[in-house]
Amino acid sequence: MKKSYSRLPKNILMISCIVMTLNQSLSGQQSQPDRVSPLVSAEWVKQNSTNPGVVILHVSSTKRDYENGHIPGARFLWPGHIIIATENESTFPAPEEDAAKKLRELGVNNESHIILCGIYGNVIQVSRIFVNLEHYGLRGKVSILNGGFEAWMNAGYESSQTIPQVKKGRFKPLIINNLVNGEFVKANLKNSAYVITDARPKAQYDGTTGAPRPGHIPGTKNLPQPGMYDGKSFMFNSPESIKAAFDKLNIPPGSRPLFYCHTGNSASIDYVAAIVAGYEPLIYDGSMEEWSSRFEWPVEK
Secondary structure: OOOOOOOOOOOHHHHHHHHHHHHHHOOHHHHOOOOOOOEEOHHHHHHHOOOOOEEEEEEOOOHHHHHOOEOOOOEEEOHHHOEEOOOOOOOEEOOHHHHHHHHHHOOOOOOOEEEEEOOOOOHHHHHHHHHHHHHHHHOOOEEEEOOHHHHHHHOOOOOEOOOOOOOOOOOOOOOOOOEEOHHHHHHOOOOOOEEEEEOOOHHHHHOOOOOOOOOEOOOOEEOOHHHHEOOOOOOEOOHHHHHHHHHOOOOOOOOEEEEEOOOOOOHHHHHHHHHHOOOOOEEEOOHHHHHOOOOOOOOEO
16 A cells, blocks of 8 residues: 655646645745644533534544543544554555545535544544544644543533434545655655654663664654653643743754654654644654664664
């Protein structure tokens, strides 16, 4: 299975448009497209839950969690419809047409504002779905309920066991290349347009632990994803705290952060945090699962 990459057309006018788009895509904080807030509060969801343009998706590995109680009007999204595994990668976007079919069943349109509601601290899983939905063309239209279903209940709002009747959506995928492969990373190790950053804990970055080869991709920085959220409430830190963490990376103006971890899952936390901080991030999908198993590629400690 191959990721989609755009091809430059031959028409000169079209090339000019593509060049403008590429230049905008490399300008990091300065070119962030119109976006809904990547994080919303339980209060915001309560105030906007009846908006017909808002689609709340309850994300859980088991449907029983949804059936036991969910935000009124929320639809159930099983992560396996959006995230799959292949022979070569543990984490990979589901085929776009399969994902699009499921999203249409859930009432999603291209203009919908998607709210992802996790449960039981599955913030990494929810963040990876955020990444994949952006990949399918919903960039700038996805938010995470900060703190998940627990935040909703702790705010004193009602839950429901009613399965809502959903009008089929008209969503059509339009692939956004927010995911890159190992060859791209290898070719851009010294390209200042990208700040390649390891989202794993420091011990893995340093090479104290890790398999099959401990260490990190040469020249990369480290922004451990557990530092982006509270480990008890599973709420992302304040925007000020997140921005301060990114300031320490010294990302040059116009550069884009490119995150990796072990399988491409936990790096999704840093991806969401980067949007909070004002960047347009990327993820290396194969991450160290691929890089460290390619023995001809360098690893440093």
